Amino acid sequence: MTRTCIGYILVVFVVYSYRVEKMEDYGGFFVDVKILLCFDFDGNLTCIPTKDGLHLLKNQEIPLCDEVFPFDNKNFSLMTWMTEKSLDLNKQLAEGAVMLLLDNLNLTSFFQPTKCDRTRAPYSPSSQGIRNDCPKAIAFLPSQIPDPMSCHIPDYCTGIECCADIPVLGLGLHVTVFLDLDKLELQIGLETVKETIKLNDYVWGDVKTISVAAGLFKLRLSVKPITNDNVYVFNVHASVCLNGGDCSIDIHILRNTRLPIIRARITEESKNFSLASWLKHMEIPSIKDFKDNAKALLIQQLGIDQYLSDTPCDAGGELYSPSLQGWKNRQYIIY
Numbered sequence: 001m002t003r004t005c006i007g008y009i010l011v012v013f014v015v016y017s018y019r020v021e022k023m024e025d026y027g028g029f030f031v032d033v034k035i036l037l038c039f040d041f042d043g044n045l046t047c048i049p050t051k052d053g054l055h056l057l058k059n060q061e062i063p064l065c066d067e068v069f070p071f072d073n074k075n076f077s078l079m080t081w082m083t084e085k086s087l088d089l090n091k092q093l094a095e096g097a098v099m100l101l102l103d104n105l106n107l108t109s110f111f112q113p114t115k116c117d118r119t120r121a122p123y124s125p126s127s128q129g130i131r132n133d134c135p136k137a138i139a140f141l142p143s144q145i146p147d148p149m150s151c152h153i154p155d156y157c158t159g160i161e162c163c164a165d166i167p168v169l170g171l172g173l174h175v176t177v178f179l180d181l182d183k184l185e186l187q188i189g190l191e192t193v194k195e196t197i198k199l200n201d202y203v204w205g206d207v208k209t210i211s212v213a214a215g216l217f218k219l220r221l222s223v224k225p226i227t228n229d230n231v232y233v234f235n236v237h238a239s240v241c242l243n244g245g246d247c248s249i250d251i252h253i254l255r256n257t258r259l260p261i262i263r264a265r266i267t268e269e270s271k272n273f274s275l276a277s278w279l280k281h282m283e284i285p286s287i288k289d290f291k292d293n294a295k296a297l298l299i300q301q302l303g304i305d306q307y308l309s310d311t312p313c314d315a316g317g318e319l320y321s322p323s324l325q326g327w328k329n330r331q332y333i334i335y
Contacts (some may be wrong), residue, residue, distance in 0.1 A: 009310075011180070014035070014036070014037055014038075015031075015035070015036040015038065015053075016034065016035040016036070017032075017034055017036075017053075018031070018032060018033045018034075019031070019032040020248075029059045029061075029062045030058060030059055030060070030061060030062075031057050031059075031062050032055070032057060032058055032060070033055070033056040033057040034052075034054060034055045034056060034058075035053055035054050035056060036051075036053035036054070036110050036161050037054075037170065056197075056220065065267055073105060073213045073214035073215075073216055074214040074215065076105070076214075076216065076242065076244075077242075077243050077244055078101075078150040078168065078242040079243055081101065081104075083124045083325050085097070085100075091154070092168055092170050093168055093169055093170065095170075096139060098169055098170065098171065098278045101169070105213050105216070106213070107212070107213055109192065110191055110192055110193065110212055110213075110217070111118040111172075111191050111192070112172075112174060112192055113275075114192055115171060115172035116163035116172040116174040117163065117172070118148075118149075118150040118164075118165065118172075121239070122152040122154075122161065123150040123151065123152050123161075123162075123163055124231060126150055126151075126152075127150065127279055128143060128144040128145065129144055129145030129146065129147070129150050129151065129164060130142070130144070130145050130150075130151050130152075130153070131150070131152045131153070132152075132153045133152070133154055134153050134154070134155065134156075134157040134259070134260065134262070135155065135157075135262065136155070136157060136260040136262065137225055137231050138157070138257065138259060138260065139231070139257070139258040140255065140256050140257045140258055141254075141257055142252075142254065142255065142257070143255070145162070145251065145253065146251060147169065148164050148165040148166075148249065149162055149163065149164035149165075149173075149249065149251055149253075150162065150163055150164075151163075151236075151253060153259070154178075155262070156178075156262045157259050157260050157261070157262045158178070158179040158181060158232055158260075158261065158262075159176075159177055159178035159179055159180075159187075159259070160175075160176075160177055160178075160236060160254060161174075161175070161176050161177075161178075162174070162175040162176075162238065162253055163175075164238070164240070164249050164251075166240055166248065166249065167248045168222070168242075168248075171241060173190070173191065173192070173217070173238070173249065173252070174189070174190070175189070175190060175191075175193075175219060175236075175238050176188065176189040177219075177221050177223075177234065177236050179223055179232055179234075179259075181261065181301075184198065184199045184281070184297065185197065185198060185201070186199060186200065186202055186208075186223060188208060188210065188216075188219065189210075190210045190212065190217060190219040190238075191212075191217075193210050193212060195208075197209065199297055200284055200291060200294045202223075202285065204223065204224040204225060204296075205222055205223075205224040205307070206222060207220055207221070207222045207235075208220070208222065215241065216240065216242055217239075217240055218238070218239045218241075219235045219236075219237070220235075220236070220238075221234070221235060221237070222234075222235045223235075225296060225297075226258065227296060227299065229259040230260060230261045231259060231260050231261065232258070232259050232261070233256055233257070233258055233259075234254040234257045234258075234259055235252075235254060235255060235256060236252075236253040236254040237251070237252050237253065238251055238253060239251070273285075273302075278298065
């Protein structure tokens with residue numbers, strides 16, 4: 001018995017197509033997705049379920065997801081946002097509207113759970129918006145911190161903490177700038193955004209910036225020492241700009257303000273002072289990594305800055321060089 005086997009080769013085509021179209025108000029997208037399953041049968045292309053294909057999505061509205069497609073914070077306008085939501089521009093936002101706004105701006109984790117309060121310690125009682133607990137005189141201290149902000153200078157002097165009420169939102173803005181000369185750190189903060197900078201890594205006078213939501217909330221500051229006067233010069237500026245260039249808070253908190261040093265120096269009482277231990281505390285690997293700003297700080301801590309000349313002597317200068325075995329003799333013998 002003879003058997004004949006006939007084989008068929010079936011060629012199947014899987015085709016899918018899609019269309020994505022942006023909504024006019026940029027509130028989301030229209031999406032079409034379809035799939036076709038086709039095969040060649042006796043030279044004819046047959047598709048199932050129909051030649052039109054199977055529509056997985058047909059003109060489906062897909063709303064904009066804020067976490068994936070955030071607002072253009074740089075050009076954000078609170079007034080425009082409130083108008084689009086039919087909210088009263090003359091009233092403070094309700095809690096639900098504030099939560100929606102923070103979610104839109106991806107700021108739900110930026111503000112502290114407990115709002116700072118200008119009417120309570122450490123900001124109150126105050127005079128002209130400043131509570132000054134520093135026992136020493138402060139040169140160039142602002143005569144007033146304008147509304148809606150109040151500030152506190154602690155008893156150790158080298159720092160400032162402020163609280164501001166953000167109009168319309170009913171939220172607080174907490175600002176901190178502390179120079180900790182015991183830990184040798186510059187500690188700065190804007191609400192939950194905080195940064196600690198080792199003084200060995202900070203170049204005196206450099207401007208540090210904390211910018212949140214493309215600059216809607218911003219803190220700028222700089223610190224530098226005047227060693228002979230035992231003070232540090234602080235510049236601190238905070239801003240909240242929710243309507244383009246129109247800022248509801250735009251305050252120079254400190255401008256060339258000279259905050260004095262209140263702390264124990266390394267004196268003869270500290271007979272066990274060790275440069276190696278000090279470098280280790282400063283996280284400086286070796287004496288070769290000893291930067292000028294760290295040298296200035298150590299000299300100030302040792303209390304010898306007041307005895308140093310403004311212009312240091314130079315062993316390689318004309319007064320001492322050239323020399324012979326360390327001596328340059330200017331004696332002239334007249335015969």
